[in-house]
Every structure is written in structure tokens, then in C-alpha cells.
Amino acid sequence: xxxxxxxxxxxxxxxxxxxxxxxxxxxxxxxxxxxxxxxxxxxxxxxxxxxxxxxxxxxxxxxxxxxxxxxxxxxxxxxxxxxxxxxxxxxxxxxxxxxxxxxxxxxxxxxxxxxxxxxxxxxxxxxxxxxxxxxxxxxxxxxxxxxxxxxxxxxxxxxxxxxxxxxxxxxxxxxxxxxxxxxxxxxxxxxxxxxxxxxxxxxxxxxxxxxxxxxxxxxxxxxxxxxxxxxxxxxxxxxxxxxxxxxxxxxxxxxxxxxxxxxxxxxxxxxxxxxxxxxxxxxxxxxxxxxxxxxxxxxxxxxxxxxxxxxxxxxxxxxxxxxxxxxxxxxxxxxxxxxxxxxxxxxxxxxxxxxxxxxxxxxxxxxxxxxxxxxxxxxxxxxx
Amino acid sequence: xxxxxxxxxxxxxxxxxxxxxxxxxxxxxxxxxxxxxxxxxxxxxxxxxxxxxxxxxxxxxxxxxxxxxxxxxxxxxxxxxxxxxxxxxxxxxxxxxxxxxxxxxxxxxxxxxxxxxxxxxxxxxxxxxxxxxxxxxxxxxxxxxxxxxxxxxxxxxxxxxxxxxxxxxxxxxxxxxxxxxxxxxxxxxxxxxxxxxxxxxxxxxxxxxxxxxxxxxxxxxxxxxxxxxxxxxxxxxxxxxxxxxxxxxxxx
Numbered sequence: 001x002x003x004x005x006x007x008x009x010x011x012x013x014x015x016x017x018x019x020x021x022x023x024x025x026x027x028x029x030x031x032x033x034x035x036x037x038x039x040x041x042x043x044x045x046x047x048x049x050x051x052x053x054x055x056x057x058x059x060x061x062x063x064x065x066x067x068x069x070x071x072x073x074x075x076x077x078x079x080x081x082x083x084x085x086x087x088x089x090x091x092x093x094x095x096x097x098x099x100x101x102x103x104x105x106x107x108x109x110x111x112x113x114x115x116x117x118x119x120x121x122x123x124x125x126x127x128x129x130x131x132x133x134x135x136x137x138x139x140x141x142x143x144x145x146x147x148x149x150x151x152x153x154x155x156x157x158x159x160x161x162x163x164x165x166x167x168x169x170x171x172x173x174x175x176x177x178x179x180x181x182x183x184x185x186x187x188x189x190x191x192x193x194x195x196x197x198x199x200x201x202x203x204x205x206x207x208x209x210x211x212x213x214x215x216x217x218x219x220x221x222x223x224x225x226x227x228x229x230x231x232x233x234x235x236x237x238x239x240x241x242x243x244x245x246x247x248x249x250x251x252x253x254x255x256x257x258x259x260x261x262x263x264x265x266x267x268x269x270x271x272x273x274x275x276x277x278x279x280x281x282x283x284x285x286x287x288x289x290x291x292x293x294x295x296x297x298x299x300x301x302x303x304x305x306x307x308x309x310x311x312x313x314x315x316x317x318x319x320x321x322x323x324x325x326x327x328x329x330x331x332x333x334x335x336x337x338x339x340x341x342x343x344x345x346x347x348x349x350x351x352x353x354x355x356x357x358x359x360x361x362x363x364x365x366x367x368x369x370x371x372x373x374x375x376x377x378x379x380x381x382x383x384x
Numbered sequence: 385x386x387x388x389x390x391x392x393x394x395x396x397x398x399x400x401x402x403x404x405x406x407x408x409x410x411x412x413x414x415x416x417x418x419x420x421x422x423x424x425x426x427x428x429x430x431x432x433x434x435x436x437x438x439x440x441x442x443x444x445x446x447x448x449x450x451x452x453x454x455x456x457x458x459x460x461x462x463x464x465x466x467x468x469x470x471x472x473x474x475x476x477x478x479x480x481x482x483x484x485x486x487x488x489x490x491x492x493x494x495x496x497x498x499x500x501x502x503x504x505x506x507x508x509x510x511x512x513x514x515x516x517x518x519x520x521x522x523x524x525x526x527x528x529x530x531x532x533x534x535x536x537x538x539x540x541x542x543x544x545x546x547x548x549x550x551x552x553x554x555x556x557x558x559x560x561x562x563x564x565x566x567x568x569x570x571x572x573x574x575x576x577x578x579x580x581x582x583x584x585x586x587x588x589x590x591x592x593x594x595x596x597x598x599x600x601x602x603x604x605x606x607x608x609x610x611x612x613x614x615x616x617x618x619x620x621x622x623x624x625x626x627x628x629x630x631x632x633x634x635x636x
Contacts, residue, residue, distance in 0.1 A: 002517055009505035290501040293462055294562075295490025295518045297483060376462040380497070 007307040010280070018312060021276045025316020025359065026323065028269035029352050033324035034331060035262035036348045042248055042255055044178070044341040049241035051214035053112060056207040056224055057243075059236040065203025066233050068190075073227055074207055079220040082210035084109040085186045087203075091153030091162060093143070100139050101181040102153065104189035110134075112210045115173040122147065122168030130188050132167035136179025140169045151182070158189065160196065178341055209237070266355045273363035277309050281367035288371045289379025298372035305371055309364035310357070317356025321349060407474065408435035409569060409602050410459055415468030417454055417625075428454045429625045432468070438569070441596040441603045443616035451625040452606045453574055459604060460493050460572040461485045473569060490518045494563030494601075496592075498575035500555040502547040502562075508534065508554075509543040512561045519566065533561045537591065553584030560591055564601065571595065573605040577612050589615040 012018055056074060058064035068085065075083045086109065089102035103109075107127055110116055118126075118134065125147075126132045135145050145151065151164045164184050172179045186204075193201040211220050221237040228235045238246075248255070281288075288301045325344050332342040415432040418425050429451040436442055444452040457463040458470060461477050462485075470478050473492065480488060495501075502511045509530055516526045534540055537557040547555050556576060563571050573592065577585035593615055595601045605616060613619050621628040 005510075006503075006505065013505060286501065287503060290495075290497075290503070291514075292486065293460075293489065293495050293501075294515050295486045297486050377457050380462075380501070 003303065003307060006304060007311050010284070010304070011308050011311050014280075017276060017279075021273060021312055022316040022319065024269055024272055025313060025356065026319035028265045029317045029320025029356055030323050030327055031265045032262045032355055033320065033344060033348050033352050034327060035258050035265070036351060037324075037328050037331075037342060037344050038339070039255055039258055039262075040345050040348065041339040041342045042251065043245075044176070044339075049239070049244050050115075051217065051239065051241070052211050053240040054209040054211060054217060054221055054224070054237050055240050055243040056209055056235050056237040057205070059225075059234040062205070064233070065200075065205060066207065066235065068202045068204050070204070070228065070233075070235070071207060074209060074224055077220060077223045077227060079211050079213065079216040079223070080209055081212050082108060082112050082208075084112050084208045084210075085204045085206075086208055087186060087189060087205040088157065089153070089155070089184075089189070090157035091155050093151070093153055098143070100142075103181065103183050104186040105183050106186045109183065109208065110170070112208050115177050116170040116179070117173060118168050118170040126167035129165060129167050130185055130191075131163065131165055133164035133182055133184035134168045134170055135166055135182050137169055137171045138178070138180035139182060140166075142180065145169070158193065158200075160192075162192075176341055176343065206243075208240075266359065270359045270362050273309065273313065273359050274366065276312070277305065277363045277367045280308070281305055281371050285371065285374060285379045285382035289374065289376045289382065292376050292379070302368040302372040305368040306361070306364045309367075310360040313356045313360030313363070317352060317359075320356070321352050324349070324352065406438060409438040409440075409473055410434070410436035410604075411469070411471040412459070413469045415455075415458065415465050415470055417451070417458060417463070417465045427625055429458075429465075432625075432627060434620070434627065436602065436604065438602050439596070439600050440618060441593065441616045442605070443613035443619045444604065444606045444622060445608060445610070445613050445619055446622035446628075447608065449624075450622040452608075452622045455622065456572050456574055456604060456606050460495065460570075461489050490515060491566060492568050492570060494566070494568040494571040496556070496559050496563050496571065496573035496576045498578040500547070500552075500559045500579075502555055502558055504547050507544050507546055508539055508550065508558045508561075511547070511558055512565050515562060515566045529565060530561075533565050534558075537561045551584070552580050553587055556580060556584070556588050557591065560588070560595070564595060564599070569602060571601050571603045573603065575606055575608075577607070577609065585612065 056066070056070075058066055065087075071083050071085065074080060085104075085106040087104040089104055091102050092098070093100065110118060110123070116136070122134075126134055133151060135151070139145065145166055147166055147169060149166045151166055153162045153164070154160075155162055164182075170179060190201055209220070209224065211217060217239050221239070224237040225235050288304075291301060291304075292298070328342055328344050332339055335342070412432055412434040415429060415434075416427070417429040418427040420426075432455065444455060446452045454463065458465050459472065461472070461480070465478060468478075469476055475488070477485065477488060502508075503514065506514065512530045512533055513526055516529065521529070531540070531543070534543055537560055539554060539557055539561070542550060542554060542558075547558070550558065556579075559576075563573075571592075576592070577588055580588060589612055592603055592605070596603050596617075603616070605612070607613050
């Protein structure tokens with residue numbers, strides 16, 4: 001109790017200095033949390049990937065299509081339960097800043113994604129309407145879409161004006177599921193292409209393959225690719241997670257830079273905090289010497305400095321951690337659709353806590369050692 | 385020309401006792417201390433031999449740099465001599481480790497400093513309570529002692545005041561209360577009136593005399609003020625690290 005009293009009062013002796021240090025810490029911990037959340041958001045798709053889903057695409061590039069006839073041949077591979085088609089549509093809703101992913105998918109697509117929950121009556125309505133589409137809850141909430149609304153898109157990959165009728169709104173099984181997307185009938189796209197640009201018809205961007213056992217993922221991938229070896233359109237099959245990470249890898253240098261910046265922020269505040277503690281300890285040299293004179297040992301002096309440093313870091317870190325979630329929500333809002341899943345993870349909060357503690361300890365080491373070692377007679381002579 | 389070095393065995397009682405003399409509280413034999421400044425070794429004290437009896441009130445006088453504060457620090461166990469023996473209460477404190485010295489100081493020595501050296505973030509009550517934190521006393525027992533001691537020094541109504549809310553004289557009285565709270569045998573005071581006006585200084589000296597005469601505390605006080613030194617029972621003069629002449633009674 002005595003130690004705590006002394007620590008608290010010492011911490012607020014120079015209120016402005018402490019306030020500025022606490023603010024700096026709070027901002028640093030907040031910045032660290034937000035930057036780490038950005039990195040997490042980048043990996044969110046891969047993290048949410050299912051281990052029982054594979055993705056088969058052209059071995060050359062994603063921009064090359066596979067023949068629709070591959071579907072049945074993939075289905076015949078041992079271990080494969082479901083095969084669904086998916087084409088990236090890339091349409092623009094009103095203006096480019098309203099970006100959200102749109103996929104032309106086969107009707108069995110949602111069977112592979114049990115994490116998307118769609119009411120049965122809406123599913124039936126969707127299946128019955130060739131121009132029908134499904135939108136995720138996050139997307140519907142963002143633009144105020146309702147079932148029955150017409151959703152017009154300006155095609156970028158597939159030029160022209162496209163109109164869809166929203167027949168259902170699907171939810172994610174939990175908040176981490178990405179539902180800011182739109183799905184519509186692959187057949188509708190294909191039939192339109194047959195009319196407008198026949199050479200682009202019957203092409204599939206990716207096949208999503210459902211397998212019976214995650215342990216068979218590697219074997220099933222090899223077997224699928226084996227089927228199409230030496231064909232005109234060889235395939236590359238990989239797990240959904242590897243497929244998603246492939247996208248992340250395209251921007252891994254940016255992610256690395258973000259991570260480095262997040263740690264640099266912590267290092268900077270560590271230096272600021274160390275300076276604060278060094279100044280405080282230096283100003284109190286005579287007091288520490290007096291305490292030693294009265295019989296308090298060097299360990300008590302060191303503890304006093306460590307406790308004060310940890311106290312200030314706990315305040316700053318605590319404020320920073322408390323602000324992270326609201327700031328993340330604001331950031332998500334401001335970023336529009338760039339980060340559909342932007343939630344502060346438990347790991348990030350733990351790391352914020354660890355960073356604050358590390359700053360507290362590191363900042364106190366040198367002042368504590370110096371104060372503990374100072375000779376009483378030298379300390380008593382110190383100018384305060 | 386330097387003053388002749390005199391090996392002095394101090395018998396600093398102004399009024400001789402009728403009964404046989406007890407073993408001195410402080411026994412110093414051939415004590416020397418020097419400091420290293422850069423590549424130079426600067427002798428501060430050399431060949432000091434001195435006895436101080438229990439119940440004495442001794443003033444150490446001398447010009448700046450004469451070694452009086454160094455001698456006080458050695459006797460109080462906050463510095464270590466280069467050579468010689470230094471026994472306090474029969475214990476050779478030169479043989480103690482830092483940790484043992486800290487424990488010894490906590491229970492045997494009370495300190496009064498020129499600039500009070502109170503903790504600015506603690507109230508008068510808490511400052512006085514500070515040394516008791518190192519004892520096994522319970523909260524209520526500590527409270528009783530602190531309140532009583534602060535009453536003795538006339539600060540019962542200032543317990544909750546912080547040092548910056550007290551005058552210099554009041555701060556020094558808090559420091560005196562802190563020095564005696566653990567009931568030490570020895571009280572060392574380094575220029576206790578050096579930062580006070582004449583009236584406050586007189587109060588502090590009167591209080592120290594009371595500690596000596598009424599409570600029997602042995603006090604060693606460093607001062608370069610002759611008037612302050614007269615509050616003591618005996619005066620020891622130091623110059624260039626040596627004791628000059630014989631110990632003189634303060635009334636002389």
C-alpha cells in the first residue's frame with residue numbers, strides 16, 4: 001500500500017509531463033493495435049478459409065478461364081464431393097468507390113459455404129429467378145438493400161449494363177464471416193455472353209471443390225491437376241487458404257512495411273518513456289539516497305522506479321487499448337469496403353498489453369540500476 | 385603551515401560523572417578516508433581517533449573541506465573508511481555489508497539533514513512514518529507513535545501537510561520526528577540549522593538539546609556556526625581532515 005501510494009504520487013509529480021507521456025503511450029498502443037488489425041484484415045480471408053475446400057484455376061493465371069466441361073471431370077476425382085463454378089464479375093455499382101465483390105456462381109455454390117445462412121424461401125426465390133441475386137448482410141446494411149430491390153451494375157470485366165433483382169440476403173454464421181459480397185447466377189452470365197461475346201462463353205474463373213476429408217486435400221489437389229495435365233488448359237489446385245494467401249502475397253511488402261511501422265511506433269515510445277523515467281529518476285537522486293539512508297535497500301529503490309514506469313505504461317496502454325476498438329470501427333467506416341473484416345483480435349489486444357509492459361520494463365531498467373547503485377553520499381549531494 | 389596533528393581521545397563530558405564510565409558508544413581508531421578525483425587521491429580524513437560516550441551531544445566544527453561531514457557519514461554508516469576501526473555500540477560497522485549496514489542504520493541511527501530531505505510527495509505524517517515501514521509494527525501502532533512524535537515536535541496540527549506547505553523550521557521538526565521515531569541510540573545531524581533563520585534555528589537546537597537531555601539521545605552535529613555549536617556539550621574542531629587540539633566543552 002505504501003509502495004503504491006509513493007508510486008502514484010511520484011507518477012503525478014509533474015502532471016503535464018506524465019500526461020504527455022501517457023498520451024504518447026496511448027497513441028502508440030492505439031496505432032500499434034490499428035496497424036496490426038490492418039495486417040489481420042489482410043489475412044482475414046485466408047484465416048476464414050475452410051480446410052475442406054479447394055480451388056482449381058488455370059495454372060497460367062487467374063485471368064485465364066477453364067472450360068466449363070472440367071466440372072464433371074473434377075467431380076469424378078476420388079474424394080471430391082461438390083464442385084461449384086465462380087467467375088469474378090467486377091461490376092461497378094453507381095460509382096467505383098462503391099466497390100464490393102460480385103461473383104457469378106453456380107446454384108450449388110452455397111452448399112459449399114455453410115457459413116453463409118440464407119432463409120429457405122429466399123433460396124427458392126433466387127433459384128427461380130434467372131436475374132436474381134443474393135447479397136450479404138454487410139453489403140445490404142451498407143447500401144440499404146432490401147429483398148426485391150433492383151441492383152444495377154455497370155460491367156467492367158463484362159461490359160454493359162446489368163440488372164439484378166435481390167432475392168435473398170444471406171448472413172454469416174459469425175461476425176468474422178465476410179458477407180459484403182453479391183452472388184448471382186453463373187448461367188445468366190454465360191447465356192448473356194453466348195449472345196453478346198460467344199468466344200468468352202463457357203469459361204469458368206475458378207472451380208470451388210468440396211472434399212470429404214481435409215487430410216485428403218493434398219492428394220485430391222494432385223489428382224485433379226493430374227486429370228488435366230498436358231491439356232490445353234492445365235489446372236492448378238490448391239487449398240482455399242493457399243489460394244487466398246496467394247492474393248495476400250501480392251502485397252506482402254506492404255504488409256511487412258505496416259508491421260515494421262507498428263513496431264517502430266513502439267520503439268519510439270519506448271525511447272520517450274525511457275527519457276521520462278531517466279529524468280524522473282535523476283531529479284529524485286537525493287530522495288533515493290535519503291531512502292537508502294533510512295534503511296531502504298537498493299532493491300526497494302529499483303522496485304519504486306519499475307513500479308512507476310509500469311504504472312504510467314499501464315495508464316497509457318490501457319487508454320490505448322480501450323480506444324482501439326472504437327477507432328477500428330471508425331477506421332473501417334472511413335475505409336469503405338477495403339477491409340470487410342476489420343475487427344481487433346484477442347491476439348492484438350494481448351500484444352498491445354505485452355508492448356505496454358515491455359515499454360514499462362525497458363524504460364525503467366537503466367534508471368533503476370543507476371538509482372540502486374548510487375552511493376548514498378553522492379546521492380545526498382545531488383542537486384534537486 | 386599546517387596545524388600540528390594531535391591524536392585525541394575524547395572524553396567530552398562537561399560534567400564529569402560520578403559513576404565509572406561505560407564503554408563509549410562511538411569508538412574511532414586511526415580512521416582514514418580519501419576520495420579519488422580523476423587520477424588524484426584526495427585525503428579527506430587521516431588518522432582520526434575519537435571516543436564519544438552515550439548521551440553526548442557533540443558538535444563537529446571546521447571550515448569547508450575539513451572532513452566533518454565525511455566523519456559524520458562514516459559514523460552514521462553511509463560511507464566506508466579506507467582504514468581504521470569504527471565501532472558503534474560495540475559493533476565494528478566497517479565489517480558490515482551494504483545490506484547489513486542498511487538494517488543497522490534503520491534501527492540505530494536517526495538522520496537530520498541541512499535541507500530536511502523529506503519526501504515531497506508524502507505528508508508530514510507519512511514522512512515520519514517512513515522509517516517505521518521497515519519495522520514489523522502494525523498500522524495502529526505506527527499511527528500511535530507517529531502522532532505522539534509529531535505532537536512532541538509541536539506539529540500535531542500539521543500532520544496532513546506536505547513539506548511544501550510547511551516552513552523551513554517546521555520541515556526540520558518533521559525531519560527530527562522522523563529521526564527519532566525508531567528510537568535510535570545515535571542521531572547524526574548535518575548542518576541542521578544551515579537553512580533556517582535565527583529564530584527557527586534556535587528552536588531546532590533547543591529541540592535537539594531536549595532530545596539529548598530528556599531522552600538521553602547521543603547526538604553528533606556538524607556545523608560551522610559557532611553559536612549552533614554552543615548548543616552541544618562538546619566541540620571537536622577539524623581542519624584538513626584532522627582533529628585540532630583537544631575537545632573543548634561547548635560552554636568554553
